[in-house]
Amino acid sequence: xxxxxxxxxxxxxxxxxxxxxxxxxxxxxxxxxxxxxxxxxxxxxxxxxxxxxxxxxxxxxxxxxxxxxxxxxxxxxxxxxxxxxxxxxxxxxxxxxxxxxxxxxxxxxxxxxxxxxxxxxxxxxxxxxxxxxxxxxxxxxxxxxxxxxxxxxxxxxxxxxxxxxxxxxxxxxxxxxxxxxxxxxxxxxxxxxxxxxxxxxxxxxxxxxxxxxxxxxxxxxxxxxxxxxxxxxxxxxxxxxxxxxxxxxxxxxxxxxxxxxxxxxxxxxxxxxxxxxxxxxxxxxxxxxxxxxxxxxxxxxxxxxxxxxxxxxxxxxxxxxxxxxxxxxxxxxxxxxxxxxxxxxxxxxxxxxxxxxxxxxxxxxxxxxxxxxxxxxxxxxxxxxxxxxxxxxxxxxxxxxxxxxxxxxxxxxxxxxxxxxxxxxxxxxxxxxxxxxxxxxxxxxxxxxxxxxxxxxxxxxxxxxxxxxxxxxxxxxxxxxxxxxxxxxxxxxxxxxxxxxxxxxxxxxxxxxxxxxxxxxxxxxxxxxxxxxxxxxxxxxxxxxxxxxxxxxxxxxxxxxxxxxxxxxxxxxxxxxxxxxxxxxxxxxxxxxxxxxxxxxxxxxxxxxxxxxxxxxxxxxxxxxxxxxxxxxxxxxxxxxxxxxxxxxxxxxxxxxxxxxxxxxxxxxxxxxxxxxx
Numbered sequence: 020x021x022x023x024x025x026x027x028x029x030x031x032x033x034x035x036x037x038x039x040x041x042x043x044x045x046x047x048x049x050x051x052x053x054x055x056x057x058x059x060x061x062x063x064x065x066x067x068x069x070x071x072x073x074x075x076x077x078x079x080x081x082x083x084x085x086x087x088x089x090x091x092x093x094x095x096x097x098x099x100x101x102x103x104x105x106x107x108x109x110x111x112x113x114x115x116x117x118x119x120x121x122x123x124x125x126x127x128x129x130x131x132x133x134x135x136x137x138x139x140x141x142x143x144x145x146x147x148x149x150x151x152x153x154x155x156x157x158x159x160x161x162x163x164x165x166x167x168x169x170x171x172x173x174x175x176x177x178x179x180x181x182x183x184x185x186x187x188x189x190x191x192x193x194x195x196x197x198x199x200x201x202x203x204x205x206x207x208x209x210x211x212x213x214x215x216x217x218x219x220x221x222x223x224x225x226x227x228x229x230x231x232x233x234x235x236x237x238x239x240x241x242x243x244x245x246x247x248x249x250x251x252x253x254x255x256x257x258x259x260x261x262x263x264x265x266x267x268x269x270x271x272x273x274x275x276x277x278x279x280x281x282x283x284x285x286x287x288x289x290x291x292x293x294x295x296x297x298x299x300x301x302x303x304x305x306x307x308x309x310x311x312x313x314x315x316x317x318x319x320x321x322x323x324x325x326x327x328x329x330x331x332x333x334x335x336x337x338x339x340x341x342x343x344x345x346x347x348x349x350x351x352x353x354x355x356x357x358x359x360x361x362x363x364x365x366x367x368x369x370x371x372x373x374x375x376x377x378x379x380x381x382x383x384x385x386x387x388x389x390x391x392x393x394x395x396x397x398x399x400x401x402x403x404x405x406x407x408x409x410x411x412x413x414x415x416x417x418x419x420x421x422x423x424x425x426x427x428x429x430x431x432x433x434x435x436x437x438x439x440x441x442x443x444x445x446x447x448x449x450x451x452x453x454x455x456x457x458x459x460x461x462x463x464x465x466x467x468x469x470x471x472x473x474x475x476x477x478x479x480x481x482x483x484x485x486x487x488x489x490x491x492x493x494x495x496x497x498x499x500x501x502x503x504x505x506x507x508x509x510x511x512x513x514x515x516x517x518x519x520x521x522x523x524x525x526x527x528x529x530x531x532x533x534x535x536x537x538x539x540x541x542x543x544x545x546x547x548x549x550x551x552x553x554x555x556x557x558x559x560x561x562x563x564x565x566x567x568x569x570x571x572x573x574x575x576x577x578x579x580x581x582x583x584x585x586x587x588x589x590x591x592x593x594x595x596x597x598x599x600x601x602x603x604x605x606x607x608x609x610x611x612x613x614x615x616x617x618x619x620x621x622x623x624x625x626x627x628x629x630x631x632x633x634x635x636x637x638x639x640x641x642x643x644x645x646x647x648x649x650x651x652x653x654x655x656x657x658x659x660x661x662x663x664x665x666x667x668x669x670x671x672x673x674x675x676x677x678x679x680x681x682x683x684x685x686x687x688x689x690x691x692x693x694x695x696x697x
Contacts, residue, residue, distance in 0.1 A: 197240040198345040198679075200227055201332065203285070203352035205245040205271055209262060218249075218261045220269060224572055226380075226596070226671050227349060229269070230458050235675045239345070244335060246281070247273040274335055276328060283324035285352070290533050292321060292392070293351050298497055298591040299384045301391055322394055326355065329401075333359035340364070340373055345682065347376045347675075348405065354379075355401035376682055377405035381593040382621075383415040386422040399427055403441065406685045407449045409678055411594040412621040416452050438684060449685035454625050455674035456666050457600050465572045466604065474577025478524065482561070485522040486648055489582035491570055491597060492589075494529045494537045494544070499588040499617060499634045501540075504547045504560075506588075506640035511555045514645060521648060523586075524561040524578060530568045579604040579612070584647045586615045587622075588634040594621045598629065599666045606663055611655035613647040625665070628658030 206225035211218050222228040227243070229236060247266070253259060259275050266273055276284075332353060336346065337360070348356050357375045364372040379402075389395050399422060402408055410416040416439070423429040423441050431441045431450070440447040465471065478487065488507070492498040504525075511518050527544060529537055541564065548562045575597070579585065585601040598614045599622070605612040614629040616622055623631050630647055632640045 195240045196343060196345065197242060197341065198235070198347060199336065199339075200241070200243045200347050200349065201336065201353060201356065202227055202243070202245045202349040203328075205243055205247045205266070205273060207243075207247060207266065207269065207271060209247050209249045209265070211249070211251060211258075218258070218265050220262075220265045220271075222269070224458075224461060224569075226455060230460065230671055233672050235672055235679075241270060242339075243269070243271045244332070245271075245274065246276060247271075272335065272339070274331060276331060280324045280327050283321050284328040286532065287317065288321035288325040289352050292318065293354075294381070294533070296388060296392055297351060297381050297384050299382070299388050300497075301388050318393065325394075329353055329355040329359055332356050333363055336360060337363050337367065342372055344373045345376070345679070346373050347378065347678070349378055350380050354398050357404040358401040361404040374682055374686060375405040376407045376409065376678060377402050378409040378678070379415065379419075380411065382412070382591055383410065383418045383422070385418050386425045389418075389422045390426055395422075395426060399423060403427075403429075403443050403448050405448065406689070407451060407678065407682045409451050409453055409681070411452070411454060412624055413452050415621075416450050420450060434688065438681070438688075440688070447685075447688055449681055449688070451678070451681045453674060453677050453681070454594070454665075454669065455596075455671055456669040457596050457603060458670045459603065459667055460670075462572075462576070462600060462603055465576055468573050470573040471576045471580065474574055475581040478577065478581040482522045482524075482558070485520055485558070486584070487578075487582035488521060488523045488584045488586055488644070488648075489578050489601075490523060490525040490586050491575060491578065492525075492527060492587065494527050494540045494564070495533060496536060496540050496543075497590045497592070498540075499590045500525070500527065501543050501547060502590075502634040502637075502640075503586055503588045504544065504551065506634075506637050506644065507560075508547070508551050508554075509637055510641040510644050511551070511559060513641060517645075517648070518555055518559065522559055522561060524582065525563070526570055526578070527562070527564045528568070528570055529564055529566050531566075575600070576604055580609065582612060583610075584613045584615060584644070586644070587620065588615075588617045588632065588640070589620050590617070590634060592617070592620045592622075594625075596622075598622050598626060599662075602626070602628075602659060602662050603666050605659065606667075610652065611659040613650055613655060613658065615643055615647055626662050628661035 204225075206223045206228035207220050208223050209218060209220045229241070229243075233241075235241060247262065249258075249262065253262070253275070259273075262273060333356060336356075340346075340360075346360065354377070357377050360373065360375065361371055364370070383389075392398065403423070408419070410419065420431050420439065420441065423431065423443075427443075429441055429443055431439055434440045434447075434449075439450045441450060490500070490503060492500050494500075504523075507523050510521075525548075527541070529541070531537070544562075548560055551560055579601045585598060587595065587598055589595070598616055601612060601614060614626060615632060616626065616629045617634050618631045619634070623629060630643050632643045634640060
């Protein structure tokens, strides 16, 4: 009777069914377990449960030996996942089945049971070497995340790695799930106070920086890992320790790389090889642009440095990694990192430990260009060890999928819900596209600065009644600044009435990351500006070169508010947020501005109200400029309303949520595939 009670439901609502005998297989136990509610999901075997009310005849019987239940304090624990699966049972006869593994056990059993039945003796409780504990440990490892949601573990109680009976090591758990934003450059500004000599740090305006009121930082334990550029440069170990202490308060972990290796990685391989290749410039074009000075032999040194830097990041992450940490790896500088981390995790822990996202913020080239890279296969495999790979534009994702198919021979398919999955060595890697806008709180704070209004007034005073066409671009040929100036020159020639009514205020940023490209671009731009001013007067162009990695936000916003049109004509570009910032700066009560953007830019697929041009089509471009200058306020407002909702409501926090949702779907898909295969 006791066995029947354990094995069956005894309620009017449920038909009596026997509980599956013997050791549950991993697949059966996973199907039966719903860790969040403790209910059966597989439907194959019902599970007896305990009840605290013995008077209710409709309640399940509770003959389970409660004094043996180590999880009695956790009522959501499913009995099918407990470690004391002790007896194999014949479901036809309800008799035990012999599972003795040694001859001695068999002889002892036969002496005790002369009736021909074979019963296994109950195993010794809580001995981890007992065979019945093995599937339990496997199931617990698979359902680690759901267990931690059921109860919290004090991290102070598990500060170090523990060693199990089989010699494998298990990292400590974290009470709150952690997310690491891994990027080559930390999104911080680190300077030393000239008076006190103390180092100070603050968040930059980067997309990856911590934003005020971030829900992600409230829901997760967020950390940032990357290198740091300081002003003045670091000169001693004391500086490094001081910077570490300052950044630790911001949950930032800096890496201090060997200067020679860092330069070969960033200025060599990243900026001279990967950046042009990812923007669809082949090596032959590169050789022509550099006047035949391209030296293929440099690639070996640069590639070694690229691998060394990615390995240094992997080593740093392995020192702090914990089960189910989320690692969000950003951009092409660290494209080998997902694979290195996966290999280190398997080597040290015997299984993948973290969930990985790799997001590319620049375009991805066509497969014809990408296959020119000697290291192309390594880069693809490095990225494909992430669970999710993200892009800002569909074209970039399409090129990536084609490269995976044509170079690695991998297949991809559209999954349920419109997701795209690449099949690689038994895994399905999710490929997603997601967009992000500006940080409205940051822009609002900057708009309230007195320097913004002062800068706008100075521009209006300088240029009088002329309508301002604003431009702010990096000094690189792919930014299409020369094509923009050529179109403006033709506008002044074909529309003489605009010669006294318009001015182009062009700011050119010189970051110093691609020096040869910058020198040639500046030489070309200066010649064009000189020619236009000599023909139509110096008043038609306000041209300024700005040394640095960016144009200060207050000066940028002053230019946006003073201008009637923003013109950006890149030939190839990732996601540029400045057109979105321009739209936001012209929201009510300001007069709406007009954005002219290149059809080759990622932002052109986001902004429905922008005017699109092909920068190579000069006639089309000057017609579009004339349309923007003469557009009435009603159409301006209509175009503003098409975009202001997205621009105002999709900051980095929302973007992060969307990507983490894709990661959750990817993990569920991969776990489902593993369950089906097993």
